[in-house]
Amino acid sequence: MRIPISTFIAGLLFGGGLTVSQMVNPEKVISFLDVTGNWDPSLAFVMGGALIVTFLGYKLVLKRRGPLFDDRFRLPTRKDIDAPLLGGAALFGVGWGLAGLCPGPAIASASFAGPNAYIFVGTMIATVFIYRFIKARA
Amino acid sequence: MENFTPVSAAIGGAMIGLSAVWLMASAGRIAGISGIVGGALDAGKGDKLWRWTFLAGLLLAPLIVGFFDASFLEIDFPTTGSLLVLAAVLVGIGTQLGNGCTSGHGVCGNARLSIRSLLATLTFMGTGIVTVFIMRSLGGV
Numbered sequence: 001m002r003i004p005i006s007t008f009i010a011g012l013l014f015g016g017g018l019t020v021s022q023m024v025n026p027e028k029v030i031s032f033l034d035v036t037g038n039w040d041p042s043l044a045f046v047m048g049g050a051l052i053v054t055f056l057g058y059k060l061v062l063k064r065r066g067p068l069f070d071d072r073f074r075l076p077t078r079k080d081i082d083a084p085l086l087g088g089a090a091l092f093g094v095g096w097g098l099a100g101l102c103p104g105p106a107i108a109s110a111s112f113a114g115p116n117a118y119i120f121v122g123t124m125i126a127t128v129f130i131y132r133f134i135k136a137r138a
Numbered sequence: 139m140e141n142f143t144p145v146s147a148a149i150g151g152a153m154i155g156l157s158a159v160w161l162m163a164s165a166g167r168i169a170g171i172s173g174i175v176g177g178a179l180d181a182g183k184g185d186k187l188w189r190w191t192f193l194a195g196l197l198l199a200p201l202i203v204g205f206f207d208a209s210f211l212e213i214d215f216p217t218t219g220s221l222l223v224l225a226a227v228l229v230g231i232g233t234q235l236g237n238g239c240t241s242g243h244g245v246c247g248n249a250r251l252s253i254r255s256l257l258a259t260l261t262f263m264g265t266g267i268v269t270v271f272i273m274r275s276l277g278g279v
Contacts, residue, residue, distance in 0.1 A: 089257075
């Protein structure tokens with residue numbers, strides 16, 4: 001039970017960070033992407049803050065032989081640059097810009113923001129499920 | 139830039155970073171939301187529970203913040219209806235195809251100096267900016 005409890009704490013911290021930084025606010029995200037208009041650069045500070053802490057923290061943590069409650073670190077190993085990576089990121093960016101929502105903030109907002117959050121999260125999860133279902137069978 | 143909030147943004151960002159570091163230190167996992175969600179749906183038996191408890195924390199956190207200051211929960215959805223649905227489909231397909239989103243590539247991958255994540259981040263930032271530019275030009279949002 002130590003792993004699910006520790007990941008619950010991680011989820012709380014993550015969602016707390018998304019809320020305090022206003023990354024959960026689609027309006028704020030769209031203003032961040034609106035570089036040629038009334039640009040609000042705040043979210044660059046979210047990315048910056050998260051990156052600095054993660055970069056330094058990973059340096060310390062990944063020196064250890066493994067995580068506290070599991071046998072090894074599970075790190076992505078791929079290094080190739082392929083079309084799905086860039087095409088997928090491009091499609092994701094269009095969706096992100098259209099709605100001002102990416103997966104984490106969308107899910108976090110579902111606990112308080114009402115119908116628009118349900119519509120987005122419900123559609124996103126159904127899409128992910130169908131995509132993975134098809135891919136597993138292909 | 140009247141809504142510029144660099145301090146709360148940096149504090150929130152640092153919390154996200156702490157979450158990513160704690161998730162790696164305790165469970166050995168990358169804090170990539172699209173990956174956690176994908177696996178929550180179809181991963182093997184022993185690989186599911188930790189994902190659901192993470193997502194439970196993610197859902198609960200805004201309510202805790204809102205308990206202390208409800209203004210954090212006042213948010214706006216400039217895009218609604220069929221465009222919102224289209225956006226959700228694009229985010230769903232795009233993050234699965236590209237193996238990550240703002241958290242997995244943007245934070246965790248870039249913190250590991252991954253070239254894949256750097257290119258993915260530049261790509262989704264780029265198409266996101268172009269999309270908002272086009273929407274503004276068309277008078278939407």
